[in-house]
Each structure stands twice: as structure tokens, then as C-alpha cells.
Amino acid sequence: MSNMLDTNKLTLSEHVFNQFKSLMFKESGVTLSDEKQVMVKARLAKRLRQLQLSSFEQYLKLVKSPDNRQEIQHLIDALTTNETSFFREAQHFEFLDHQLTSFSVTVPLRIWSAACSTGEEAYSLAMTVAENRCHPDWQILASDINTQVLASAGLGMYDMSRASSIPRNYLIKYCLKGVRSQAGQLLLSEQLKQHIRFILLNLDGELPEIGQFHFIFLRNVLIYFNETKRKQIIDKIVAKLRPGGYLFIGHSESLRGITDLLRPVQATIYQKC
Ligand SMILES: C[S@@+](CC[C@H](N)C(=O)[O-])C[C@H]1O[C@@H](n2cnc3c(N)ncnc32)[C@H](O)[C@@H]1O
Structure with a gap:
């Protein structure tokens, strides 16, 4: 029995x-x-x-x-709820691509995927920056509070069914098709992976010394916090954004009444004044 x-x-x-x-x-x-x-x-x-x-x-x-x-x-x-996909809310990546062309930096270009889940957002950012080619020196920090999603993000291996939202030319250039034991899987290239660091980070705690960023993606995570927490988190995030840098939030999120240190540029995209 x-x-x-x-x-x-x-x-x-x-x-x-x-x-x-x-x-x-x-x-x-x-x-x-x-x-x-x-x-x-x-x-x-x-x-x-x-x-x-x-x-x-x-x-x-x-x-x-x-x-x-x-x-x-x-x-x-x-x-925690970890739903995500490659190039989710594609207009954010188009906006980033456009900005990169005219964005002048004297230090490595730095982007933070601040609730990266299983990593699709960070790899989508990496493909966009690599393809844009305006910034040879770039780094992506990707963080989350969930250790399981971080472990899977670091592998950079996904079920092939998730590839449908990756533009075809990026698929050819930055992804490999798994063979033998990895058949049916999509593997992100080592060339991209070397630019990304995945770390465990709680947005509700004191943020570690991670430096400042030109672009921060804080998408589809604010919805899980109450208004007081949202405000506290945004204050900490804004402190990590360089003046002139951009913050991206999720399609159902808003910063209305939360901060006046950011100016809205487009729906769900803000710039640090
Ligand atoms: C719905 S996913 C969003 C993934 C991605 N940003 C996107 O838009 O597709 C939300 C992520 O926020 C993470 N999260 C929730 N609370 C967090 C916290 N306090 N600190 C850091 N990450 C958190 C969850 O673990 C989850 O992976």
C-alpha cells in the first residue's frame, strides 16, 4: 500500500x-x-x-x-510568481535599441534586470545590446529573490517552445539548438552569457553595492507590493539610476504619485531628471 x-x-x-x-x-x-x-x-x-x-x-x-x-x-x-517570456512587451526593447544608438557613455554601459525570474528578460536585453553594436563594453546585472529561477536563468537553457517570441535573426545568431540529451532545448550563446551576472537580491531589503545603471528594467514585480513598499522600492531604484537613465515598468503598473524624480517618456518608460 x-x-x-x-x-x-x-x-x-x-x-x-x-x-x-x-x-x-x-x-x-x-x-x-x-x-x-x-x-x-x-x-x-x-x-x-x-x-x-x-x-x-x-x-x-x-x-x-x-x-x-x-x-x-x-x-x-x-x-513568488515567475511568469515571463523573451521580448515580453516588445516596445521596451525597440525603445532601448533606439536609445542605445544616441546614448553616450564614458563607462561600460550597465543595465539591470531587477526581477529577472528565469532570465528571459536579461537575455532579451543582451541580444538587443549585442545586435545594436553601439556599445562594445556592456554589462547586465540580473537579480531576483527566488533561488530556483536564478539557477535556471544561469543555465540559459529553455524549452524550444519559448523561442517563438525571439526575432529569427537573433535566434540564428545568439542561440543554439540542443542536441542529444539537450534535444528540444534552446541554448543561449556563451558570447551573451559572459556579459550577464545573476545574483540573489531582495528588492525589499537594503540594496547591496551594485553601482549605478543606465537602464533599469523593473517589470511586473511592483504589482506584488502595497503602495508603501512600492514607494520605498522606487526610491532605492531611482538612487541606482544614473541621471538621464531610463526605468521600465510593466504594462499594468504605474508610478503615478510615487516619485517626482522621474519624468514619463512613454507609457511605462521613465527618465531620471
Ligand atoms: C512576474 S515575474 C517578472 C519577470 C520579468 N521582470 C518580466 O517582466 O517578465 C516577477 C519576479 O519578481 C520576483 N520578486 C518578487 N518579490 C521580489 C523581491 N522582494 N525582490 C526581488 N525579486 C522579487 C519574483 O521572484 C519573480 O521572479
Whole structure:
């Protein structure tokens, strides 16, 4: 007889759900709305199964125990939403390409993908800069709070089905088709990878010494924070943007009333005054 845990039979009470919510808020600044209860249950059930725990109460106790800090990272990895794609919101990459042509820099061109998820955004930026050729010396910093997506981003290997949004000439030039054990996979070229550094970074914490950037992509992450957190994060991000540099946010996000240090240039694109 199988002794596998039937997670469908588990109950996530409102009280315990609220405690997971508070923990997520404390550790990442992310606000999980009440509608996320089903999602939280499904995602944490996987972790319960791995740990062979039989209730969410047991898991909560484990995650809260002070000598088990690494379980907090598992919680964050499980509860962040990482949807992304290559050249998502393509007009941002067209705008960047256009700006690069006239953008004059005396130092290496620096771009930050500040919630990079599995890396598609960073590689899309890299392909755009490499193809533009106006800046031979360039670096991309790509960061996220989720260790699992970062590990996969660093590999630069994706299911071929994700390639459809990559322009064909970029595919030919910057991507390889996996063979043998990597058949059906798309591999980003080493030539691009050497310009990108992936790091673990919590936007809700004090930012490390990462220098300043000419372009910052902070897309589709502000939606997970409340207004106070959003403002705090934008203040920190603006401090990392060079004067004249550009900030890009997601299509459903807005900075209205959040800062007056940026001027809107186009929908979801801002420039530091
Ligand atoms: C929906 S994805 C956006 C990916 C990409 N920027 C895009 O637009 O396609 C949101 C990402 O934000 C990350 N994230 C959430 N809270 C964060 C925090 N406090 N610090 C850094 N990254 C965070 C998540 O792990 C997730 O990978």
C-alpha cells in the first residue's frame, strides 16, 4: 500500500494562511491577496510532500523555527510568481535599441534586470545590446529573490517552445539548438552569457553595492507590493539610476504619485531628471 501523502485531503485554514501571508510580507515585502489561498495551498502542498509532513500547521512551525532559516527561502521560492517570456512587451526593447544608438557613455554601459525570474528578460536585453553594436563594453546585472529561477536563468537553457517570441535573426545568431540529451532545448550563446551576472537580491531589503545603471528594467514585480513598499522600492531604484537613465515598468503598473524624480517618456518608460 502506498504511504504517499494525499495533499488533496489537507486543509489550509484561514488562520494558517494568514500566518504564511505575514511571513511572506516580512521576508519579501510581497502582499499575497486573499484570493491566493488556493494557489498557496497547492504550492506549499508540494513542499509538504517533499518533507513528508502531514499538515500545514507542521510546515508553519518548521518554517518559523529560528534554526531553519533556509526553509524561508523555500517558502519564498514556492510563493513568488515567475511568469515571463523573451521580448515580453516588445516596445521596451525597440525603445532601448533606439536609445542605445544616441546614448553616450564614458563607462561600460550597465543595465539591470531587477526581477529577472528565469532570465528571459536579461537575455532579451543582451541580444538587443549585442545586435545594436553601439556599445562594445556592456554589462547586465540580473537579480531576483527566488533561488530556483536564478539557477535556471544561469543555465540559459529553455524549452524550444519559448523561442517563438525571439526575432529569427537573433535566434540564428545568439542561440543554439540542443542536441542529444539537450534535444528540444534552446541554448543561449556563451558570447551573451559572459556579459550577464545573476545574483540573489531582495528588492525589499537594503540594496547591496551594485553601482549605478543606465537602464533599469523593473517589470511586473511592483504589482506584488502595497503602495508603501512600492514607494520605498522606487526610491532605492531611482538612487541606482544614473541621471538621464531610463526605468521600465510593466504594462499594468504605474508610478503615478510615487516619485517626482522621474519624468514619463512613454507609457511605462521613465527618465531620471
Ligand atoms: C512576474 S515575474 C517578472 C519577470 C520579468 N521582470 C518580466 O517582466 O517578465 C516577477 C519576479 O519578481 C520576483 N520578486 C518578487 N518579490 C521580489 C523581491 N522582494 N525582490 C526581488 N525579486 C522579487 C519574483 O521572484 C519573480 O521572479
